[in-house]
Amino acid sequence: MTTDTPQFGALAGSMRDFRYLPGADLLARVDAFYQWQETRRAAGVWPLGRSTEQGAFSRCTARTDEGELFDGVNFASQDYLSLNSHDGVLETAIATMRAxxxxxxxxxxxxxxxxxxxxxxxxxxxFLGYDHVALFPTGWAAGFGVIKGLVRPNDHIVMDALSHACLQEGAQAATRNIHLFRHNQVEAARAKLAKIRSTDTENGILLVTESLFSMDSDTPDIRALQALAHEYGATLVVDVAHDLGNLGPTGRGFIEAQGMLGKVDVVMGSFSKTFASNGGFVAARGRGVKEYMRYYSSPNTFSNAMSPANAAIVGKAFDIVASEEGAVLRRKLMDNILMLRSLLQGCGLEVYGDPSAIVCVKMGSEALARLVSRRLPSLGMLANLVEFPAVPKGQARFRLQVMARHSQHDIIDAVHRLSTAVADATDDMNALETGAATIETLERDRPVVRRTVVEPEAPCARARRGGGRGSLAA
Ligand SMILES: Cc1ncc(COP(=O)(O)O)c(C=O)c1O
Structure with a gap:
């Protein structure tokens, strides 16, 4: 390792620290990341790279990437309408594969x-009010592909600063003229557009946002952004990955709620959240855009098409979404979301944004959040920890993803287990700060991961204790 090689303890550092590594040996230099990961693993605070043993169900057996098995209530899977286990979807998949x-x-x-x-x-x-749709092998490919397919080096991209990685990377691949605007701030987008158009009236501008941001559970003013795009001769693309199918009375999400169905220039989405499959799409008016995508958007042109079973599953999922059963599932999902948010808040845990299937629970410091994540397997809960750079530094959070088939029992369990983990981790943090423990002694005393699901109790079994730098106070 060179002197510039980053080194951090288990509770410090972030993924960003290992993005640009020193050294000419491309393979050897990645070891710095692996060493950090191993340090975190040894301390029990590497909660990523897990797998489920039987599938993404609301309760399941999971395996940590160290191979430890645990049973838990699952709030880490994005199967919002629970169509992964829907009989009609399963039968469609099997019949299609046979045919x-x-x-x-x-x-x-x-x-x-x-x-x-x-x-x-x-x-x-x-469903969305467009005459032409292009399918992509994943939602990521659709997000990357719509930008790379349409934008050329002299064009501009004006993009919400919190846009998903597929959009950001598509932009970076397409042009150097990328202008990020402050999250959901229409006036900030206007300032960028005005500045570009004051010197460049020749080239194109793509304005990019999402209908539901997956780390903050908030939505922009889509109507205002569309009007702005037209005012400055730009084209709006909206990524509807997280709300399409599962939010709103008819499942058409925020673009419908804002009266913008069929009125947004380009809509891009993913099937991996609500539609029980891999795949994504780009919808636009006019066959020309679709044909251009097919031959100039690399993930559409140079990548294998969705499998027949995936296409049939998504088709069946759209039928369910559009049916009375879909409306019932959405109501159940929203009841679950509201119950989860309210119980979490009742336990003194802060949640982000507006009600959606994404319920992000505020932790703050990465150190505390990692200590909480360390407690969850033994308590029997699967939840995703999100840290910098996916969210700003010091704004770590747990992203709970709600499914229609979560029972009230699952929700009470989740809140109980998460609030217990927070209370225990706050104690751990205090012990570390006062020198009463080290990360090594904490790990030595780590509760054994058990495979028996604990019975539900009242949601917040232990009042949260304050104090310490890791306190959750806003
Ligand atoms: C906003 C957004 N867009 C696109 C994607 C990519 O979708 P997929 O998982 O289908 O590749 C995701 C998934 O993480 C997402 O959150």
Missing amino acids: FGVHSAGSPALVGNTSLSIALERKIGD
Whole structure:
């Protein structure tokens, strides 16, 4: 390792510290990251890279990346309407595989499409009010591909600063003219557009946002952004990955709630949250955009099309979303969301944003958040820790993802287990700060991960204790 190689203890450092590593040996230099990961693993604070043993269900057995098994209530899977276990979806998948085989065996630009994916394009277009839709192998590919496909080096991108990695990376691949505006601030976007147009009236501008931001659970004023785009001769693209299908009376999410159905220039989405599958789409008006995407958006042109089973699953999921059953599932989901938010707040835990299937629970310091994550497996809970750089430094949080099939019992358990973990971790933090413990002695005394699911109790079994730098006070 060189003197510049970053080194951090288990409760310090972030992923960002290892993005640019010193040294000419591309393979050897990544060891610095691995050493940090191992330090965190040894302290029991590496909560990433987990797997479920039987699938993403509301209660499941999971395995840490060190191989430890634990049973838990699962708030870490993004199957918002619980269609992963829907009988009709499963039957559709099996029947399709029998009829079509399991492979699309080609790019959409060649012969990768099937009658199922063509039908799915039409179904999504009808649902959203667009005449043309292009499918992509993942939502990530759709986000990256819509930007890289449309924007050229002389064009500009004006993008919400918190936009998803697929949009940011698509932008970086397309042009150096990237202008980030402050999250959800329409006037900040206006200032960027005005500045660009004061010197450049020749080139294109893509204005980029999301309908529901997945770390903050908030939504922009889509109507105002669309009007702004037109005022400055720009094109708006909205990523609807997290709300499409699961929010709003008809499942059309915030673009419908804001009266913008069919009125946004370009809509891009993912099937991986609500539609029980891999895949994504770009919807626009006019066949020309779709045809251009097919031949100039690399993930559409040079990547295999969605499999026939994926296309059929998503088609079936759209049918459910559009049905009375979909409305019932959405109401159940919203009841769960409201119950979870209210119980968490009742236990003194702060949640971000507006009610949606993403319930982010404020932790603050990364150190405290990691200590909480260390407690969760033994308490029987699966939840995703989100840290810098996915969110700003000092704003670590747990991202709980709610599903329609979570029972009230699951929700009470989750709140009880998370609040217990926070109380225990606050004690741990205090012990570290006063020198009564070290990360090594804490780990030596770490509760054994057990595989018996603890019975539900009142949501906040222990009042949270204040004090210490890791306190959750806002
Ligand atoms: C806002 C947003 N857009 C796009 C994606 C990518 O979707 P997929 O998982 O289908 O690749 C995600 C998923 O993380 C997302 O949160």
